[in-house]
Amino acid sequence: MAFRLEREKATSTPYVLIDEEKKYMKLEGRCFHENVAGFFKDVNEWLDAYLASDFDTFTFDCAISYFNSSTTKLLLNMLLKMNKYASETKKVIVNWITTEDNEIMVECGEDFREDMDNLQFNMVIM
Amino acid sequence: MNFNIRQYSQMLADHNIEVIYSGPIWAGGIDGMAEMLQKRLEYEDLPFSASQSVFSVFVEQMNNMLMYSAEKDRQKDPDGKEVETSKGIYILGIKDATYFVQTGNVVTPNSANILKTRIDHLNTLDKKALRQFYKQQMMAENDNPESKGAGIGLIEIARRSSTPIKYQFEDLDNGLLYFTMYVTIKQGGKE
Numbered sequence: 295m296a297f298r299l300e301r302e303k304a305t306s307t308p309y310v311l312i313d314e315e316k317k318y319m320k321l322e323g324r325c326f327h328e329n330v331a332g333f334f335k336d337v338n339e340w341l342d343a344y345l346a347s348d349f350d351t352f353t354f355d356c357a358i359s360y361f362n363s364s365t366t367k368l369l370l371n372m373l374l375k376m377n378k379y380a381s382e383t384k385k386v387i388v389n390w391i392t393t394e395d396n397e398i399m400v401e402c403g404e405d406f407r408e409d410m411d412n413l414q415f416n417m418v419i420m
Numbered sequence: 421m422n423f424n425i426r427q428y429s430q431m432l433a434d435h436n437i438e439v440i441y442s443g444p445i446w447a448g449g450i451d452g453m454a455e456m457l458q459k460r461l462e463y464e465d466l467p468f469s470a471s472q473s474v475f476s477v478f479v480e481q482m483n484n485m486l487m488y489s490a491e492k493d494r495q496k497d498p499d500g501k502e503v504e505t506s507k508g509i510y511i512l513g514i515k516d517a518t519y520f521v522q523t524g525n526v527v528t529p530n531s532a533n534i535l536k537t538r539i540d541h542l543n544t545l546d547k548k549a550l551r552q553f554y555k556q557q558m559m560a561e562n563d564n565p566e567s568k569g570a571g572i573g574l575i576e577i578a579r580r581s582s583t584p585i586k587y588q589f590e591d592l593d594n595g596l597l598y599f600t601m602y603v604t605i606k607q608g609g610k611e
Contacts, residue, residue: 360472370558374562409559
């Protein structure tokens with residue numbers, strides 16, 4: 295059975311949706327949780343397994359409006375993993391969704407994008 | 421009752437201090453403080469980027485104090501779980517569309533040296549160089565999972581601060597030092 299995980303957002307943690315059937319993952323909201331690695335443990339475990347599997351496409355919508363420096367590292371790690379497994383037959387699309395006035399997120403998206411040659415990394419600026 | 425709260429309140433008002441927190445800082449408690457700060461910032465008629473910078477500096481400073489404060493204690497939370505707390509003080513002032521943030525905490529001489537070296541270096545970098553340095557450090561840490569994230573938070577503070585980070589170390593009687601950090605955030609960001 296396809297894996298599905300949905301978690302509502304809280305003060306310091308984002309909304310999380312993983313819908314394996316739709317080959318889709320979404321994060322939305324703010325993230326500055328003290329134990330961000332713990333919070334994303336199951337997400338990362340699923341992601342590792344999915345990326346290593348024989349998938350054809352995967353879409354990640356990242357609509358985080360703010361994250362702290364420890365979350366930045368976690369997210370970078372996720373993206374590098376996606377970049378490592380992505381290829382012509384294993385297509386990975388990342389939509390970096392933010393607003394024009396969100397300078398921190400716009401810059402962060404641009405900086406991440408530079409190193410993700412295998413991803414289709416779209417800056418979606420509303 | 422030797423402490424005169426009316427005088428204290430007046431003193432804060434005279435210095436345009438709008439938000440103050442003094443006491444134990446613990447990881448789980450930062451959420452509640454952040455929520456309060458966020459609500460307070462919504463009342464200020466300043467661009468999103470400025471209030472977001474204040475918020476970001478707050479989160480990183482709290483984590484900085486959590487890590488570097490030499491006044492640590494262990495307390496049991498309501499669930500009986502033991503949590504480590506660090507003592508510190510945070511103030512946010514607003515004057516002429518400029519935010520100023522000041523934090524204070526006790527540090528060991530070793531931490532003082534680390535902080536001094538890092539801040540002095542960050543203060544030599546401009547906006548673009550800070551952005552590059554942030555990314556470079558992030559990549560380096562990704563390659564070294566053992567790293568405890570040292571330094572990235574301070575770079576983020578420097579990126580959001582409109583002027584160089586001001587700081588001071590005062591010697592205390594017990595061989596420790598009192599560390600004060602002062603950050604200014606203006607509309608329009610870093611100069």
